[in-house]
Amino acid sequence: MSKLYTFLKYFFITFWTVFVVAPFLWAVSTSFKDFQSVNSKVTYIPWLDFEPTLEGWRVLIKSPAKGGVDIVEPYFNSIFVTCTASLISIVLGTLAAYALSRFTFKAGFVRNNDITFFFISQRIMPPIVLSIPFFIFLSTIGLLDSLLGLVVVYIVLLMPIAVWIMVDFFNRVPKELDETALIDGCNPYQAFYKVVLPNSIPGLIVAGMFCIIFGWIDFFFAFILTFTEVQLLPVKVVALNSSITPWWSLSASALVSVAPLIIVAFIVERYLSKGNLSGALK
């Protein structure tokens, strides 16, 4: 029984690992191909199956006039927008989550849970629903095609996540901790930043991680709301989708775009192993 189980377990894990890794391996292989290696027949291993070329990678830093996509600037734009929006979302979301976890709000039929639901429900909206209104909105306030405009929009995308994680987290931090701080002479703000915040690091890490992920992978808003001044990485990469699709450079850029978040994966795993996150992620 247990032998079979162990076998099945390792089989399944191996299978899934292969499944997870396969597209990446394929992307790595494809990134060294050219038109012929892609279009004539299926090839896998450089040198053995096809003559590798670095063109796919070179394209990423070449100017478009030479058939390249210069992804350096979009890369930094993406990092800037994701981090800024995540930071703001976490600050505002954490404050709101604290309020929702600690205080009672009543307004008509609205209670704490309804407000929390309002926050989280923003995730229900598909980007398409908001894209045009946001376009008009940003153009009215003059933030179209700007990093700041994207940050504003991403806040809507990310704050629900921060609120969702942090409300749960604060609900598990004993209320008595803040009460003690109040009794010890802190006003509510001091109690929050001197006592509650330092004890919420795991929650903040999780919230930050999710914000960064969901900010980084957004395509739609970045696509609709920018023109020439600002471009984010996914838009730049998708713009490679010409009628003759350069699979090689798409593959290379896919790999490049995943890279920074792999670091996030390592951080998450590290915290998981240390047991710090289990409390924050229930």
Next chain:
Amino acid sequence: MNFKHKFVFLFPGLFVLIGILIFPIIFTIRLSLSGWNSYTPEMNFIGITNYIRLFTDDPRFWESFFRLSFLSVTTVILQYVIGFALAMMVWREIKFKRFFRVIFLVPMMTTPVIMTVIWRTFFHESLGPVNDLLGGLGVKPILWLSDPVIAKFTVIIVEVWQWTPFMFLLLLAGLLSLPKEPFLAAAIDGASPFRKFVYVTFPLMAPISIGAIIIRLIEASKIMDTVFVLTSGGPGTATETSSFYIYIKGLREFQMGYAATLSFTYLVIMIISLTIIAKVLTKLMIKE
């Protein structure tokens, strides 16, 4: 504890969110009552004409909605089952535990639109590796993207690949926070691994599961990037989902007014059905 200060905590976030959203929402509702399209781009008022059209004469939307329900429910169930299984496997000691954990998390970190392009080449029926390898095993080429039924499952495969890690992460964190006594007790009672799972692990994980499933359903209901890149809703309309249909109506055909109608209706349906699902799940799994 109740202070006037509580508003200072809540309001910045709430008002920023409302401030950013109030215009878009009102705009969408107003837009849905107009006939704005590519040739008459104006906010005229046509009453509920669009809604009548939607409810009487747009089977494609409703088909796309049921298709979406099928796709999101299926993917979420699969993600849950696989995510749970994976979490169970790397929960306790196992060789290369940390390596596997990182690997299992990675797909979540990839941008769907970009990754799906890779998937498209991956599943390319004549130039992709999948059919080639299957061909090596003597399997006939499978029409991953061009068979109306199989294409749905290809979308599901990609979605499962992308988002199982999310489930996995939440469930693994949940498992790591479980007390160990119930498992000892079950061992002492002589429970087989199967029984242990059914009567101990699963019930203990129920609350965490519900949270994870709901969140994933919310996210899965927006499924669009994958369909967009992988099949463009085809073959036929076989993989067209609601948000993709709204996208087509709005940004391809530029029937903005009608797209707003679709959006608003969709939102209302989603909020209602997700609330019901949440309630039902809680009932089913926790049985309070």
Next chain:
Amino acid sequence: MEEQMAKIDLSNISHTYNPLDPKPTYALNPFSMTWENGKRYAILGPSGCGKTTMLNIVSGLVRPSKGEILFDETPVTDLKTEDRNIAQVFQFPVIYNTMTVYDNLAFPLRCREFTKEKIEERVKAVSDTLNLSSFLNSPARKLTADQKQLISLGRGLVREDVAAVLMDEPLTVIDPDLKFRLRRNLKEINEQYKTTLVYVTHDQNEAMTFAENIIVMDQGEIVQVGLPKDLFEKPKTTFVGYFIGSPAMNIFHSTVSSDHEVKINDTTIKTNSNLGNLKDKNVKLGIRSEFIELAEKEKSNTVKIKLTRVEDFGNFKLLTGKMGDLVIKSKVEREKPIPDGELNLYFPPEKCCVYSDEKLV
């Protein structure tokens, strides 16, 4: 009830968490012990004394660094928990939330593929004893904490072949009001089932109430095994004297002045201990505050103290007095008149315990 319970032998057991160290620090010092069939044992000690390690060694969660465990002469040292035929009740009631009480109780038997009739019979018997008969069809999660704890126990009892039922501080999370009910149940069950029960606790009240044999542990060492009365009256070490009883035993530094006498400050106290070979050595004299009597006047074995405090505990009064710098506590009846200032306390010789190197002489 057939005698299927096992005798448990712990032979030369010791445990350390750093086995490679040539001079390991023991979580559990080497010891041997036999637990008889059908008796109730309590392992008592402050947190960190090694009691949980000992329990885990018996249940199989911890493999001892040295020594052997035998159930009815059969070695089980290398068997896993599930193969050892024991039942265990944890601090927190563990029940299967999704099942009814009946299914909970039947679970261990179903896992072992008993027949339906047999299961029914056993569950009925056990639920009768545990007073759970009327809840059999309700979902287990709806019960109160103590009832849940009974279910945990019931799952152990439902198997006739368990070698022992191990309980790890089972009353910690039970409401004080319910604790009493559960304690009585446990005791009754043991008397009826003749199961070997091992009960781990830090609470001397629980241990003494529950067990016939109490194993007092301190810092990885078994310091005394015995009946509650022995522990109370003749604590083998000063630690037991301190740990058992409330207030703790009065302990005074003293010197041996003759074969049976010790000297505290300048007062000579006669004891029943033979102190021949400890002459002029420093020892400690211990006496329970319950056994100290008020004396009308100075006589042999009395000490003169200055009364510093009288506390009314309702059921009794506690006198605190000083003899030089030594503090003496004495429990007296509440209604007894207490003279002010100085008074004489009588130490009955048979109740005086002498400790050399913290061990009873």
Next chain:
Amino acid sequence: MKTIKTCVTALISALLVFSPVAYADKWSDQFPHIKATGDIPGDCSYESMSKKNYKGKTLKINTHAVPVMGEPTALHAEQFAKLTGAKVDVTHTPAGDLYAKAMVPFQAGQAPYDIVFGFSNFINDWRRYLEPVPKKYVEMKQMKDVTPSHIGVASWDGVMYQFPVDGDRHYLKYRKDVIDNPEYQKQYKEATGKELKVPTTWKEYGEMAAYFNGWDWDGDGEKEYGSAEVMKKDDLMYAAFYSRSAAYSKNPKTPGGFFFDLETMKPLINNPGFVEALTDWVAATKYVPPGGINFGLGDEIGSFGGGQTLFSFSWDDAFVAAMQPDSPINNKVGAAQLPGAMKVWNRKTNSWDEGFNQAPFFVWGWAVGVAKKSKEKEMAFDYLCFFANEANHQADIGIGRFGVNPFRNDDFKVDVWTQIGWDKDIAQSYVDTLAQMEQSKNRVFPLRVPGTFEFNAALATAAAKALAGQLSPQAALDEAAKQWEDILNRVGKDNVRKAYAVGVAMEDNKQ
């Protein structure tokens, strides 16, 4: 010694400067792109542009993804910037989103881009946001050379809104090495009793494609297939359908509309002609490569261009890709007009007119316009003019991935193509094919009416359902026709009629 060398060098230099070639080289040194021809004098030549000064100004362009149209846009932008001192920002957008990317800001009253690239059939939706091409440019020499049909495509009711930079049409591409192979001709004859030749009807096309489907006929160890076509339900798929339908439905005896009956505005797309074409097409799913039913244009180009299929029809790209020097089937392909049919539907008599009929489809191509709200219109037109100047154009059309195709009479000269390494007979067939289409009197132009997108999307959706086997051809087209009626009612019949009349006029070649 040294002096002599210096003298010789100086002499040679002087010679070079004063010869015509040397004149061209002044620019081709700086811009290797045009090294084949050098600068060609004209209103928008390198020389003329270098005299403009746009320093401190910024030109914003949205174009298609690299490389098709995207790369030449960026390339010429860079050159333009170098010549004029302007700053040029170019963004790239996938084909499917070009429309929305421009339309969203247009409708919001914004002009984030000075120049927007798109498809020529966006013209009706876009024209009210576009600046008509100023007279000055319309009357330029380089514009005079543009074929009338492409002037027509770029104009609406006589006003030119789009600056011609590309010419497009659908035509047939075939594997010359197979069709001309006597071995296969014999084999085919034995098997089917018919001649193996360039197909002139869709039926022949289908028979040959079916015969050469699923086996290794070029001996490379891989299976080859019959036909590569755009069957994926996206923005291009309907074009393939119209190409296949034209021969069955465009009856020279019944002018006055291909898509609608201009008089009644009744949709014609479910008449037997279209149904026949769709039936053919459904049959075609049997001889496309695995997954062919989900091929987009890119897949088609890759498939035919990569040597995977016998036939393909659509834009030039696949042909030009196949003719690239590094292509394995370089100089092994031929071009021909789209196949015709042996019968054509007559909607007046409600019956088939027997006899050979053929109708080329002037499918939309790349088009580009200048936003009305742009603040840099002059610079924008200068840029477009520069983009399409003779030197650039000649260099561009030879580069397959650029997607710049012939639209000038000059382009129909064989030596333009032999220069870049095409076999003469292939270049000849190519040029002939294109020229014949210009002259045809029985032509179909793309639908350019309000709601074009909706009409095409409805049709594509229905056709895709038929291809996927969800509906029969008749049922699918009936569904599409019904939706067309709905769209008509929503948009207003008269609006559509007015716009459609412009196209019909071109079709009937009345101008």
Next chain:
Amino acid sequence: MNLIGEKISYKPDEQFHLNDVSFNFKKGNLYTILGRTLSGKTTLLKTIAGLLNPDQGSISFEEKDFIKIPVWERNVAMVYQQFINYPHLNVYENITFPLEQRKLSPEQIKKDVDEALKTVGLVGFENRKIQELSGGQQQRVALARSLAKKAKILLLDEPLVNLDYKLREQLREEFKRIFSEGLSQDTILIYSTTDPQEVMELNGEVIVLDEGKVLQKGPAKEIFENPSNLKVAEISNDPPMNVLKGSKNSKNLNFENISLEIPNHFKNLEDRDYNFGIRASEIKLDENGEEFEIELAEISGSETLLHLKRGNSKIIALIEEVMNFKIHEKVKINFNANKFYAFGEDEKLVSSPYGGTNG
């Protein structure tokens, strides 16, 4: 200058957490609030601290309306039953925290903290992390933090309830010392507990709370000797006072087929049915006594609690000795009739051996 509460009610949901509670606490005194779990003790303390605002009633301190003053300006200190400390700070920082909030000079802080550490016996633990401490030590840190503040009102909410038996005993001992030595005459100390022994031991003024209502107020001894009703008698005794339903006639007290001579203090009592109350410690083993069956013999400290049963009555006897009994064994006991209480059928005290009556 007292802490005065008047008619305080708090009803956040269906049930009253506090119901018409009034008090008058004087400086320099110790007050204990005795009540079972959920009787409203914590709510009352939180209300005083300012963490809860009552729905009705007023609290004033030093003649100021206390309710208008926010918690952080009230100068109170509170120790919770859970050991609440700041997990991100070490022991020393935990204790300085409130002092730094008040912006005291570093020298003053050092002096106060050292003093507090000494008082609670944690000298040498300054740099330990909170998580490294045992429960008892954690509670001492909490106490030290409260003491160092030198607050005018010190609230202790069941501070010992979550500690081990022996630690509890030890810490209780220390509390007594700290309360008598470590507090200034300005401080009002309010201590809540469920344990009557603690109440007796601390020997302050007592408020007995039940379901948010004040049942009785008075010195510990008075509460113990003359509980105003059955409920108080139960709450204020450990083990709870035995209640026997019975009657008095002209000759005897009767219950469960047992007749006792009428004790002196019952002489003037009307002849009728009563709830007789008798403490467990007033029941002795006696060869000539009445026969009861043992349900359980519980050993507590150095006493044995015999849970006895006869007919419909269950009683507990407290034997001042550690003894072993078997379940269902029969024992004979004797009641000390002189220590009988009589409660009316309305459960109010009618007669007490210490002379008190209700009203």
